[in-house]
Amino acid sequence: HRCKQAQQEMLFYSPEMNQRSMARLKLSSELHHALERNELQLFYQAQYDCQSGNLVGAEALIRWLHPVRGFVSPAEFIPFAEETGLIIPIGEWVLLQAAKQLSQWDETNLHLPRLAINLSVRQFKANLPEQLTHLLSHLQLHPSRIELELTESMLMQSDAATISLLTRLKAAGFSLALDDFGTGYSNLSYLQRFPLDYLKIDQSFIRNLPDDSGSAGLVHAICGIARSLNLQLIAEGVETPEQLAFLQQLNCDHAQGFLLSRPQSSTEFEKLLIRKAEI
Ligand code: C2E
Numbered sequence: 001h002r003c004k005q006a007q008q009e010m011l012f013y014s015p016e017m018n019q020r021s022m023a024r025l026k027l028s029s030e031l032h033h034a035l036e037r038n039e040l041q042l043f044y045q046a047q048y049d050c051q052s053g054n055l056v057g058a059e060a061l062i063r064w065l066h067p068v069r070g071f072v073s074p075a076e077f078i079p080f081a082e083e084t085g086l087i088i089p090i091g092e093w094v095l096l097q098a099a100k101q102l103s104q105w106d107e108t109n110l111h112l113p114r115l116a117i118n119l120s121v122r123q124f125k126a127n128l129p130e131q132l133t134h135l136l137s138h139l140q141l142h143p144s145r146i147e148l149e150l151t152e153s154m155l156m157q158s159d160a161a162t163i164s165l166l167t168r169l170k171a172a173g174f175s176l177a178l179d180d181f182g183t184g185y186s187n188l189s190y191l192q193r194f195p196l197d198y199l200k201i202d203q204s205f206i207r208n209l210p211d212d213s214g215s216a217g218l219v220h221a222i223c224g225i226a227r228s229l230n231l232q233l234i235a236e237g238v239e240t241p242e243q244l245a246f247l248q249q250l251n252c253d254h255a256q257g258f259l260l261s262r263p264q265s266s267t268e269f270e271k272l273l274i275r276k277a278e279i
């Protein structure tokens with residue numbers, strides 16, 4: 001019976017669907033090879049203190065330079081890598097690459113205070129603190145130099161395992177940031193249960209500042225939440241001086257966006273660090 005059903009399903013399997021799954025299969029094998037072929041790269045985007053204008057850190061953002069397709073956005077291939085499990089080796093590569101880069105900058109006296117790394121749900125598992133601590137100790141980096149960017153979906157279950165994992169990361173010295181805040185789960189009680197350090201306001205709230213009263217009100221409220229829970233606030237996607245002025249007025253802590261600095265290759269970012277070292 002099952003076999004018949006499968007046969008019937010095959011009959012209804014449209015050429016478009018077939019094409020789609022072929023394309024997925026191709027992408028999957030290409031992404032698999034992207035690692036060994038050195039097609040993946042980390043870009044770095046600076047983060048600044050809103051009041052002093054000092055460079056406080058950077059976020060590492062992955063890039064895939066495909067030999068034929070050119071640049072493929074992480075918004076396209078990261079969700080795909082998560083579905084296929086390829087995010088595990090890619091995520092490990094990101095962690096290693098980011099830590100090595102930070103340590104290399106230390107060695108050349110281009111000290112970057114802190115580097116933020118995006119984690120995917122699949123990486124968020126019990127042995128993460130040990131894996132990270134092991135990696136950093138080899139490079140003589142203190143965990144406080146690394147900020148781990150989590151997503152709301154990781155914090156949705158406030159089960160013992162999640163609490164234990166976050167508590168151990170915190171105890172090891174890592175900074176914990178909640179990325180894309182406000183776009184996911186709406187139950188805010190987890191904010192007080194988990195030992196977070198930073199909230200990153202999603203760029204969708206910043207985009208229409210300062211004129212849109214809805215966005216302005218929400219950003220105002222998010223600032224209040226952060227302040228009363230003793231969390232530092234990072235605004236993402238700051239593109240205009242007016243947006244920055246609005247955030248400064250609200251005493252937002254840090255800002256990141258095209259206005260201040262675009263994500264750039266390590267070579268380009270190094271120039272930014274050199275300029276800073278010269279001041
Ligand atoms: P995200 O972590 O929220 O990263 C911020 C995104 O906003 C980045 O997109 C960045 O280039 C972009 N951005 C920064 N400033 C501005 C601005 O002023 N205006 C606008 N419109 N955009 C701005 P990107 O690099 O394309 O990355 C997209 C997403 O892919 C990231 O969102 C993150 O969720 C994911 N991602 C990137 N790198 C990694 C990684 O190494 N590991 C994992 N798991 N996910 C990653």
Ligand code: MG
Nearest residue numbers: 059118149179
């Ligand atoms: Mg991020």
Ligand code: MG
Nearest residue numbers: 179180202236
């Ligand atoms: Mg974000």
Ligand code: MG
Nearest residue numbers: 118151179180
């Ligand atoms: Mg994100």
